Amino acid sequence: MRVLFLVHSFNSLAQRLFVELSEHGMEVSVEFDINDAVTREAVALFKPDVVLAPFLKRAIPEDVFTAVPCLIVHPGVRGDRGPSALDWAILRREKLWGVTILQAEAELDAGPVWTWREFAMRPAAKSSLYRNEVTEAAVEAVMEALAMIAVGDFSPERRSRGSDWEVTGVANPLCRQGDRTIDWQRDSTLRVLRKIRSADGSPGLLDDIEGTPFYHYDVHPAEGLTGEPGALIARSGNAIARATRTGAIWIGHLRATADGSLKLPAVRVLGARAAQLPEVPDGYREISYTEAGDVGFLEFSFYNGAMSTDQCRRLKDAYIEALSRPTKVLVLTGGPDTWSNGLHLGVIEAADSPADESLANIEAMDDLCRAIVTTTDRLVISAVRGNAGAGGVFMALAADEVWARSGVVLNPHYKDMGNLYGSEYWTYLLPKRVGAENAERIAAARLPMGVAEAVRLGLVDKALTGDPVALDDEILQEATALAATPGLAQRIWDKRMSRARDEADRPLADYRAEEIEKMKLNFYGFDPSYHVARNNFIRKVPKSRTPLTLARHRSTKA
Template sequence: MRILLLCHSFNSLTQRLFAELRARGHQLSVELDINDRVTEEAVAMFQPDLLIAPFLKRRIPASVWQALPCLVVHPGPPGDQGPSALDWAVLRGERDWGVTVLQANAEFDAGPVWAHAAFPLRQAAKGSLYRREVTQAALAATLAAVQRFQNGERVGDAPPPALWRPAMRQADRAIHWADHTTAEVLARLRCADGQPGVLDALWGQACHLMDGHAASGSVMSGFPDAAPGDLLAVRDGALLRRTRDGGVWIGHVRRADAAAGFKQVAAQAFATEATALPELPAPLQRPEDEWGELRYTEHGPEGARVGCLHFDFHNGAMSTGRCERLRAAWLAVRERPLKVLLLMGGEDFFSNGIDLNAIEAAAHRSGDSAADASWRNIQAMNDLALAVIETTDWLTVSLLRGNAGAGGAFLALAADEVWAHEGVVLNPHYKNMGNLYGSEYWTYLLPRRLGEAGAQALMRQRTPLRALDAWHMTLIDHCDEAGREGFEDRCLQRALALAASYNLPQRLAAKQATRERDEARRPLAHHREQELARMHRNFYGFDPSYHVARHHFVHKLPHAWTPRHLAVHR
């Protein structure tokens, strides 16, 4: 069928549906929801059989839904209505939730139901739930609805009695530090994750808080006299704040002043004030309840040990400092007697490459610039990738539990093998960010998997890639098609078997020989030099496309048009 996706932005859920529907043979085109006239024009040009709206912030115009079947993906169970469905579910601690695909009509979220899928609700941030459980349920429900439509049905089921949930206000999310427990504070931070954040104040300055993590009892025991609301310490850029019965680490904020009104690491957004707080670094190996961005665990018997290096960076953004800390952790782990190392990434993202928000912040600092910050960041990413590539006495595996994009996708390829869950979406290209050329040694890493022609073909396209398709084209080495629950354990068992395999010494010897031959043929330093020459023009040259695209992305500016690689009807 011809299916038009109408969406506010081409977000993770929309990307997954786009890739999955296209893999099933449907002709897909995308139109961003800019205004009613543009939507009407897109329908007239593409002539779709069906319109699907995975992520909207406005109603579909009546001129469209009256003329064409329009299915809306709503992140709530049947009968749930309102624009803040998932926010309310997280705040209220619902145990079960779901996704409903319903037909657009004159009422908000009240049309005939075509399909729905349920799931247990984890205690997690709204964004994490959206990227995992909501996306998986939305895929199942959307495929079921599309199948019904293909079978000739044109009317969905009557909706159940409605429960209207209004748009959540800041008053509903507000934190009262003297009264709220850690669990209550986390529920408020998690339901506002990403957007809009919880309106509060730090050091008397209004800002939106997000990215909360519970502090351990051992950390809080070091501050026996602290009062609720007190700011106590810094770790990995997060600020420790006292609650009624414990504490939370606040990872990111968005300041209310117009000049820097975008998301930043909390301690960097309030850099001057945060210098008065003590640093409390977390050791790599530590108890489970001790939060930190980096964590290392070790498994298996002596002589067949497997290490797991976790780096859970918010939204997969890897700033210069984060790259440097991860590289230092890698070098520290290099001293361990391992056979296999799993580079774990985070639960929601493996990596999305350089940190565009941190780079944007440099444009607001005296004596710095976005171009200089971009240059520092890409150098740090390259140093990290180089450390992985040059590790030849172990087998290294990148484990993609969540999505990977741009430089983060190529960082994954720096390992010997890449294993991913089937729900992962990859965007192994740079062009969508102002036509960046890219680095992270991709000119070395990609051709060794796809060949020169295959590498160039992949870098020319700009659309998302399913993990299953990446496996079929040999971009990755293993795609786990079992349920998301237990994925990490299954991969650990694979790694333990690999570490104990009889032919591991031969594999390592072959790996070392290949690296030596490749270096003799064309040194890694030459790849880096050539890539960075192009990146230097992106950052410092006459074409401002990268800086414009980054600014629009960071400040969440509305789209003026739909990119032509998505809007094929144009």
């Protein structure tokens, strides 16, 4: 089956569906929804059996949806309509939500229903629900709908009260700031969290802090803190705490309202005002360490997987401290939503010299990776629970084994960010795992990769359960069993000898020096592609064309 993706952007859901459909042997090509003429041309070139819209903000042209089946992935229950499905579901404390596959029509979200999936809601940010529950439900529903099309004898059902299934949703308008305004004197901590979480990712919740408006993101309960509702009462790491009527919340990121303002760590945005607040150590915990017998667990959960210079340095310090513990196995676990996406492009963009900050950030990433690679007294495991991209993938490869949750999407490449060369010792780590030929192919492909393919290539050693609830227990069981393996001491010895041979053959410092020299050309050279691509990415500048690596129908034409 030939499936053309029509997308506003190639977001996490679109990437996961791309991986799943490709894994099932379907021919998949992608076109960004730039204008109707481009869409028509893409359909004419690719001649798809189905057009799939996992993330679309405009209606598909009528002459397209009448000529070929067009399926819309809507993140809402049957009957739900409108562009703010998850926002309203969170605000209204829905217990059950879902994903519906609709046939495209002129009126948005109004077409006949092909299939749907439902899931239990949990108290989480919109972006987290989208990456997890929505994505898993969408994969199941899309695969069922495509199977129906392949059979060819299914007629989608018009949504109506007379149908033999229950319509559970309603049409909703765009959720605006006024629909989630915080009343600090009346709203409980849970209600404040819910309002900000409903806007997390985009657009953020707009609220005044001491008379100045800011968009709020990345919120968590601040246990044990109280104060005057709405007041700033503490800071912890990059976060600031605001009191509510019943407690307090941590706010990890803010964005000013002025044109060109960026979403950045809250302490950085507030500057001197934040510096005056009392510090609460470990109040807002991005990094934590626990032990279970002979196994240590170092968890790092950075917002959207971005790792700034400071975060890299703190994680390296925490890693070195974890090595002081008498464990046999050390497990690195990123956040449940995202493992790591490498450099913090937002902090880099906001720096006085983005080039200098880029270099500082990659040097800090390299220092962290080197500490992992040169650990020879125990086994180190990268347990990848969430999606990973660019330098985050190669940081995972620095460990002895990589375990990944089924359903995770990896993007083991840098070049889409303005032909960025990349570091994190990838020129050593990637060929060592997959061979020189596969390493070259992976770096050039610029495509998302699923865990099944990563296991076949040797990029991942073990595929874990796809159930996020059972995942942590499986990681604990696997790590505990590994620590109790009779041949573990010999394996650690073999690891030490292998590292010594590799170092004698070519020192790690040589790989790093070569990578950094090529990255300096990206940062300081005459070609501004990296800086342009970073700016466009951070500021969400719409794409003017689809990359040929995704638009296979166009690369074939070329």
